Amino acid sequence: MIELSFKHMDWTLIRQALALGLRAHRRVTIKGGSDYICGNSTAGNLFREIESFCTEHEAGVFGQGGRDIIFEPGRIKAGTLNIQTGNLSSVIDLLLFIMPALFSRDFRCVINLQGVTHSSISISPSLMKETFLPLLEQCGLYGSLLVRRFGFYGTGGGGIEARIYPAEPSPSSLFDGSVEPCINGARIFSSRTGMEIASQQKALLAQGLSIPDDRVSIIEILDSDGPGNAVQVSIGYGERVIVFDRITDFYNDAGDLIFEKEGLPAEVEGLVRETTAFLSDMVMPSKLIRELVPYCRMTGSLFGVSCGSYEDTDYICSRLL
Helix, strand or coil: CEEECCCCCCHHHHHHHHHHHHHHCCCEEECCHHHHHHHCHHHHHHHHHHHHHHHHCCCEEEEEECCEEEEEECCCCCCEEEEECCCCCCHHHHHHHHHHHHHCCCCCEEEEEEECCECCCCCCHHHHHHHHHHHHHHCCCCEEEEEEECCECCCECEEEEEEECCCCCCCCECCCCCCCCEEEEEEEEEECCCHHHHHHHHHHHHHHHCCCHHHEEEEECCCCCCCEEEEEEEEEECCEEEEEEEEECCECCCCCECCCHHHHHHHHHHHHHHHHHHHHHCCCCHHHHHHHHHHHHHHCCECCCCCCCCHHHHHHHHHHC
């Protein structure tokens, strides 16, 4: 049994520990994990989706550990997985939970997930498809993602199809510090919020990033179950694309409507700051790097540039890889 204790507990660490335990087929105890889940309703919703998946697909069982999370993993069968999740969860987060184990299978896996595709609690489908998966491909880990329908936090109803192939590990240097990044453009996805808000965001992006208006596209989502807003900036980085984004959740983790349009300019301003920090100082998006760390450790790959320290994720990798 692998026993893990974190200095600074959060949901990403819990999910990564469970994911690598599933991959290694090792029993995992996360000290204080149950306390954290009980005290954080967002994490609780995500954890219950993992519990439900593991029960339905015989991928493991969770034991009673008082203040701790105890996970006894099973084995995910290769083939096609059809997964339905709730409207206060994230299909991307659940995909991140099962991906490490699926890369170790001998056959291709097709995963159809329904529920929330776009939320602030996980990386976005665009970041995963355009940046995360191509970087994994450099390491010999092949996968694809297709958004079939948008589904926003609080209403769900979206769907994605992911394909994960058997790993062919190949050590790589993911980033080249000598490459000069440039802005390809920006996109605003708007569902049931009216064009006034999107137009305001477009003006803020164009001004903040010093790009022409025609480099910012507004895409109205007509086929969705509820309101949503996502703003993305695409950065060309050699042969790669780095996506920076902000997703605004219209509902909280209890399902109550909390949206206030007055807060959207601040979201765009934060996105502009993060983007310009990358353009000027090569500050990588932390949520991307954090998800890449386990795969770099699996394949012996390096980032190639300074990406900060992720001690707790490295600690998980040292115990389970």
